[in-house]
Amino acid sequence: xxxxxxxxxxxxxxxxxxxxxxxxxxxxxxxxxxxxxxxxxxxxxxxxxxxxxxxxxxxxxxxxxxxxxxxxxxxxxxxxxxxxxxxxxxxxxxxxxxxxxxxxxxxxxxxxxxxxxxxxxxxxxxxxxxxxxxxxxxxxxxxxxxxxxxxxxxxxxxxxxxxxxxxxxxxxxxxxxxxxxxxxxxxxxxxxxxxxxxxxxxxxxxxxxxxxxxxxxxxxxxxxxxxxxxxxxxxxxxxxxxxxxxxxxxxxx
Ligand SMILES: C[S@@+](CC[C@H](N)C(=O)[O-])C[C@H]1O[C@@H](n2cnc3c(N)ncnc32)[C@H](O)[C@@H]1O
Numbered sequence: 001x002x003x004x005x006x007x008x009x010x011x012x013x014x015x016x017x018x019x020x021x022x023x024x025x026x027x028x029x030x031x032x033x034x035x036x037x038x039x040x041x042x043x044x045x046x047x048x049x050x051x052x053x054x055x056x057x058x059x060x061x062x063x064x065x066x067x068x069x070x071x072x073x074x075x076x077x078x079x080x081x082x083x084x085x086x087x088x089x090x091x092x093x094x095x096x097x098x099x100x101x102x103x104x105x106x107x108x109x110x111x112x113x114x115x116x117x118x119x120x121x122x123x124x125x126x127x128x129x130x131x132x133x134x135x136x137x138x139x140x141x142x143x144x145x146x147x148x149x150x151x152x153x154x155x156x157x158x159x160x161x162x163x164x165x166x167x168x169x170x171x172x173x174x175x176x177x178x179x180x181x182x183x184x185x186x187x188x189x190x191x192x193x194x195x196x197x198x199x200x201x202x203x204x205x206x207x208x209x210x211x212x213x214x215x216x217x218x219x220x221x222x223x224x225x226x227x228x229x230x231x232x233x234x235x236x237x238x239x240x241x242x243x244x245x246x247x248x249x250x251x252x253x
Contacts, residue, residue: 001104009100016097017200018073022104039246042238043133044077046231046248047158051081051129054156054250059083065127065152067116068135070201072098072109075131079107083129088114088122090204115204117141119148126154133160137210138203142186146223150253157225159216159249162240166212184215216249225251 001009006026010016016028019037030037055062060082066075069087071094079085079102087109089095095111102109114122116132116139130153139145149157164187170179191199192206202208211219213230220228228251233241240246 001106006104009104013097013100016071018071020071020073020076020101020105026104039238039240040073042233042236042241043160043248044074045234046160046237046241047074047131047133048077048081049234050156050158050231050248050250051078055129059129062129063127063154064129064131065123066131066133067119067149068132068138069098069111070094070134072101072111074133075109075111076102076105076107078129078131079109080105085109086123086127087111088119090115091200094200116145116148117204119145120151123152126152128155129153130157132157134201135203136161136216137163137189138191138201138208140203140205140207140209142209142211143219143222146219150220150224150251153225153251153253155253157251157253159220159251160246161216161249162210162246163213163216163244164210166214168214183218184212186211186215213244213247216247220249220251225253227252 006022010028015031017030019030020028062083064078064083064085066087069075069089075085075087092113098111132149136142167185170181173180187210189208189210191202191208195202195206217228228249231248
């Protein structure tokens with residue numbers, strides 16, 4: 001793409017959520033608060049480190065599905081590693097920006113609209129790597145979504161999510177002396193304010209759920225992943241990852 005075309009796209013498609021870099025000094029300025037922009041450095045570093053560990057130094061030819069790709073920030077990063085990337089999102093307005101970002105970056109990525117809730121049927125295939133970043137805590141039926149994500153994952157899925165504080169204990173189960181332990185909790189979150197305001201990051205319904213770390217691991221196992229692990233953030237991680245309020249989790253088929 002020519003410089004003037006990129007400048008025009010940056011201007012016309014804003015406001016932007018990410019700091020996309022196109023070279024030649026061309027970049028987008030994210031509309032999110034400056035102190036939050038760093039979150040993407042941490043997430044990208046953690047994704048790249050997990051990818052390098054799993055696929056080695058060459059991810060050339062690896063197939064990748066970016067689920068809830070937004071403006072394609074992570075899709076483009078994976079394409080730069082030589083992966084064949086397909087990316088999907090529920091919002092056409094996000095996909096329009098993602099298509100521009102990919103083209104301006106010289107990345108060959110196919111984008112399509114869809115919902116996580118119907119992923120398995122829509123895709124009809126598996127991918128070596130699936131990215132499920134920043135989406136789980138925006139959906140109202142996390143188990144349905146994780147089953148769908150599992151169905152399209154051939155080898156490894158990277159999940160990034162907000163988590164709520166762990167709640168442990170046990171509940172009575174049919175009689176006072178019969179009990180069952182909790183396997184973690186799901187918090188119910190009201191996102192109707194953002195949803196009704198047309199926010200581009202929410203789920204497709206105003207109700208969201210947020211898992212505790214143990215609930216996340218338990219749900220991943222129930223969804224068909226044989227092993228899953230919450231990854232250790234780097235020493236300079238964004239404050240939420242450093243404090244364990246957001247996690248990056250790797251899950252294997
Ligand atoms: C918070 S953003 C995260 C974007 C990106 N994956 C990241 O980690 O930076 C959530 C994205 O998921 C999309 N999304 C939310 N619910 C979805 C659903 N049920 N199916 C598909 N996409 C969804 C939104 O449109 C938005 O682009």
